[in-house]
Amino acid sequence: MTDTLIDAPSFTQKLEASRAASRVLAQATTAQKNAALQAIAAAIMQNESRILPANRIDIANGQQNGLSAGLIDRLRLDERRLAALARAVREIVALPDPIGDVVRGSSLANGLQLTQLRVPFGVVGAIYEARPNVTIDIAVLALKSGNAVVLRGGSAAENTNRVLVEVIQSALFETGLPIEAVQTIDEFGREGATQLMRARGYVDVLIPRGSADLINSVVAESTVPVIETGAGVVHVYLDESADVESAVQIVHNSKVQRPSVCNALETLLVHAASAERLLPPVLARLREAGVTIHADERTRAVFADAVAATEDDWTTEYMSLDIAVAVVDDLDGALDHIRRYSTHHTESIVTNDLARAERFLAEVDSAVVMVNASTRFTDGGEFGFGAEVGISTQKLHARGPMGLAELTSTKWVVRGSGQVRG
Amino acid sequence: MTDTLIDAPSFTQKLEASRAASRVLAQATTAQKNAALQAIAAAIMQNESRILPANRIDIANGQQNGLSAGLIDRLRLDERRLAALARAVREIVALPDPIGDVVRGSSLANGLQLTQLRVPFGVVGAIYEARPNVTIDIAVLALKSGNAVVLRGGSAAENTNRVLVEVIQSALFETGLPIEAVQTIDEFGREGATQLMRARGYVDVLIPRGSADLINSVVAESTVPVIETGAGVVHVYLDESADVESAVQIVHNSKVQRPSVCNALETLLVHAASAERLLPPVLARLREAGVTIHADERTRAVFADAVAATEDDWTTEYMSLDIAVAVVDDLDGALDHIRRYSTHHTESIVTNDLARAERFLAEVDSAVVMVNASTRFTDGGEFGFGAEVGISTQKLHARGPMGLAELTSTKWVVRGSGQVRG
Numbered sequence: 001m002t003d004t005l006i007d008a009p010s011f012t013q014k015l016e017a018s019r020a021a022s023r024v025l026a027q028a029t030t031a032q033k034n035a036a037l038q039a040i041a042a043a044i045m046q047n048e049s050r051i052l053p054a055n056r057i058d059i060a061n062g063q064q065n066g067l068s069a070g071l072i073d074r075l076r077l078d079e080r081r082l083a084a085l086a087r088a089v090r091e092i093v094a095l096p097d098p099i100g101d102v103v104r105g106s107s108l109a110n111g112l113q114l115t116q117l118r119v120p121f122g123v124v125g126a127i128y129e130a131r132p133n134v135t136i137d138i139a140v141l142a143l144k145s146g147n148a149v150v151l152r153g154g155s156a157a158e159n160t161n162r163v164l165v166e167v168i169q170s171a172l173f174e175t176g177l178p179i180e181a182v183q184t185i186d187e188f189g190r191e192g193a194t195q196l197m198r199a200r201g202y203v204d205v206l207i208p209r210g211s212a213d214l215i216n217s218v219v220a221e222s223t224v225p226v227i228e229t230g231a232g233v234v235h236v237y238l239d240e241s242a243d244v245e246s247a248v249q250i251v252h253n254s255k256v257q258r259p260s261v262c263n264a265l266e267t268l269l270v271h272a273a274s275a276e277r278l279l280p281p282v283l284a285r286l287r288e289a290g291v292t293i294h295a296d297e298r299t300r301a302v303f304a305d306a307v308a309a310t311e312d313d314w315t316t317e318y319m320s321l322d323i324a325v326a327v328v329d330d331l332d333g334a335l336d337h338i339r340r341y342s343t344h345h346t347e348s349i350v351t352n353d354l355a356r357a358e359r360f361l362a363e364v365d366s367a368v369v370m371v372n373a374s375t376r377f378t379d380g381g382e383f384g385f386g387a388e389v390g391i392s393t394q395k396l397h398a399r400g401p402m403g404l405a406e407l408t409s410t411k412w413v414v415r416g417s418g419q420v421r422g
Numbered sequence: 423m424t425d426t427l428i429d430a431p432s433f434t435q436k437l438e439a440s441r442a443a444s445r446v447l448a449q450a451t452t453a454q455k456n457a458a459l460q461a462i463a464a465a466i467m468q469n470e471s472r473i474l475p476a477n478r479i480d481i482a483n484g485q486q487n488g489l490s491a492g493l494i495d496r497l498r499l500d501e502r503r504l505a506a507l508a509r510a511v512r513e514i515v516a517l518p519d520p521i522g523d524v525v526r527g528s529s530l531a532n533g534l535q536l537t538q539l540r541v542p543f544g545v546v547g548a549i550y551e552a553r554p555n556v557t558i559d560i561a562v563l564a565l566k567s568g569n570a571v572v573l574r575g576g577s578a579a580e581n582t583n584r585v586l587v588e589v590i591q592s593a594l595f596e597t598g599l600p601i602e603a604v605q606t607i608d609e610f611g612r613e614g615a616t617q618l619m620r621a622r623g624y625v626d627v628l629i630p631r632g633s634a635d636l637i638n639s640v641v642a643e644s645t646v647p648v649i650e651t652g653a654g655v656v657h658v659y660l661d662e663s664a665d666v667e668s669a670v671q672i673v674h675n676s677k678v679q680r681p682s683v684c685n686a687l688e689t690l691l692v693h694a695a696s697a698e699r700l701l702p703p704v705l706a707r708l709r710e711a712g713v714t715i716h717a718d719e720r721t722r723a724v725f726a727d728a729v730a731a732t733e734d735d736w737t738t739e740y741m742s743l744d745i746a747v748a749v750v751d752d753l754d755g756a757l758d759h760i761r762r763y764s765t766h767h768t769e770s771i772v773t774n775d776l777a778r779a780e781r782f783l784a785e786v787d788s789a790v791v792m793v794n795a796s797t798r799f800t801d802g803g804e805f806g807f808g809a810e811v812g813i814s815t816q817k818l819h820a821r822g823p824m825g826l827a828e829l830t831s832t833k834w835v836v837r838g839s840g841q842v843r844g
Binding site: 108114119243250254362367368383410414 | 448449528530534536538541543544622626627641642645647648649650665667668671672674675676679770783784785787788789790791792793794795796798799800804805806816817818819821822823831832833834835836837838839840841842843
């Protein structure tokens, strides 16, 4: 817990301010919200000289504290990433405002008119690890969808996040929206995170984004409704009929393009009849890229440059240049393996067989199921959402990348003329 | 805990059987599911001579244990209510199957085709109190939406529920669907309910339906995602411009038609300028119906036949022939009162003023907001859902009456031709 000034607002005062701000945001027009987002995008670019030095302090601290290369990568901001963040904010400006959308409606026989409207959640809480881009993504998606947001970022990014929240608040102030619409509770430390999980009545939904440990502890402790995100033991299955070239490209891209994120490939499954044809070129390409291969016996029979996989490898989200590889008897074997070990994030089949593609799509019970595509496409930006709050791996409320619509609730409006129930 | 036979399935075996049944249900055709529902409707009518005697035992036990009149009413089945249940099942047969519906879709610039499909949750858990109709409603809505369901009913209805689940299972067997698609865990007592709340990986969503105490304990203990239902401190606000006759009818119907349920009116608010005009006829009609009036001072100034309200009255869900009444200065006073005391279930304004109606509808943050209609219409059956799983008072996933669509999740299907991320 850091020292706080005597007149700094208390935790409860901050949440009350969030609630009050959420009422203003809920009634804000699309034009007002878009003006705030434009101001945020501009402020990100204008404050590069404040943001990047703060980020360099976090990076240096992280390196000193022995953070892994993957975590340092996720923590790092640079000019290019800041520009990409500002661009993502502008993309969200261009997206339609979900608030007020009529989801369903009907006129009942008794003359009542029902309309189900999309409304903001109110106050969204986010608990996440050291990824400063998440601060911007969640804040901006929350604002555009009419919500106030309370952020608890990882302490490894605290300098970066403090500056980013200040930058966002200055843009809110400039455009006349309440600055309390985006607040951090980082100054309350771990105790603040715990209190946030118990803040029923103040916070309408809590989104943990990060490691499986973080998510599990939020799920266990929170009395606020939670949307789980993230953990991805992601599978690619190479069917008997797969093209070698497609298999090589999709596996390489899924594993290597950004190994530190949740949609990166972790376990490769191959049909036994094609192991000899597919595995040597697919795995050789991974070895060239520096990937360590943790393989079962049948894999090592056709590709020797691998370490023996243990049971743990099938359940591990490496987030690094490691991959687990297993040969399966057939599609049923692949489905069984996935059913047993998948975290229900993303699974992809590489095949030319229509019936098998359809069976895989129908029977794999994951947030995103793919045929002949890299698992790296499970991403709000790639899906056209501008950015994402996270990737939900639960089935309640939202599943897969969460954009604007996923940050909304609904409200039934009933218009009558004196009807009573008989 | 009741004695179990040596070869009775364990709790975990039952949940594994639910999971296996859910896989069959997820792939079942609409015709198969409708055939099962028709068989259930027929079986309810054919087994009246088994169901009603079991219910009479529960009623007798309840009366001996001093259950309130409201709870006994909710527990009671008779020929008319059984027929209504069977009719509700047939109404659900007639509703469209939500599974496979395309929610959204798009083609990306890189040629990927995205489709968001509606899929079942998988296994739905329900923990509820002594309302046997809930057993039928939840089981049938779950089946039609492709889910398996695990039921934990209140012990006060255990005889009725045991027979109802047997009746449902016989209908499932007859139509070739797995009988484990509908199971009760009542034989495991309270410990079973606790285990159900911790059954992550086995149960995809848990729906508590009943008292505020029940719901709060499920929210606090559950690690399975929860949809909160029920508690309703429901308000009607009589605006300055309200017609006397509309006010009398809507208040009477909202309070008296079935006081033991969550959409019944609990607190009446009246604009000060119309208190003298509206309260005497409105409250006189309630008194005729045997309603006890808990009123603030300004109300008692114009209607003497009332007891003095205490702070507790504003937060109480009576579920009985009691009502709290307050005079407010104006619409803002009503909105403040509602913001402070509402459980965000249903609120209705009686008015002839368009601007005030729209403001009430926009600013009251409840699952259902009404103008000139009885609060008793917040009901899945009335909304055209055939029945309801409960009325969600949270903002996550579902809000208001929950029917078929509210028992589904979604899945993203991505079809590519070898795309990788650049």
